[in-house]
Amino acid sequence: MPRIKYISHLKIRLKLYGCTNRPFYHIVVMPHKKPRQGKELEQLGTYDPMPNMFNEKLVSVNFERIQYWLGKKAEISRPVEHLLGLCGFLPIHPTSYLEATRNRKKMAEAEQNKEEKAESGS
Numbered sequence: 001m002p003r004i005k006y007i008s009h010l011k012i013r014l015k016l017y018g019c020t021n022r023p024f025y026h027i028v029v030m031p032h033k034k035p036r037q038g039k040e041l042e043q044l045g046t047y048d049p050m051p052n053m054f055n056e057k058l059v060s061v062n063f064e065r066i067q068y069w070l071g072k073k074a075e076i077s078r079p080v081e082h083l084l085g086l087c088g089f090l091p092i093h094p095t096s097y098l099e100a101t102r103n104r105k106k107m108a109e110a111e112q113n114k115e116e117k118a119e120s121g122s
Contacts, residue, residue: 009033012069013077014047015040024048027061027080029069044069047083059083 011032018024025047028040045061052058066089070076076084078093085093 010041010069010072010074011077012044012066012074012080014079022050024050027083029074032075042069059087061087061089063089 009032010029012027012029013036014025015028015030015036016023016025026040026043027045027047029042029044030038030040042065044065045059048058050057061084066084076090078095081090082093082095084090085096
């Protein structure tokens, strides 16, 4: 009788491709104890974190396969959970709200500094 290979504790996470200054990621399913560059079970999508000429970061995801693996009790890593929240597949991750608040605060401070420089220069 053939042995049935049971894979427990699956994780949906990012696998790094690309080079040092040009990262590119595949969204993959793999056992959680495997190293990041280990053999994956299936590729579910891609993520390009470098902005293109339109200042967009590109993500492509196969939502049907993600639903399948979630049904198989696969866990989702935090960066993938963040991406899927921004895609609208999951609720928005709380860190997205924190990051947006920090960005708004930085922009307001930069605008205020710009106005102060304009007033002092006149």
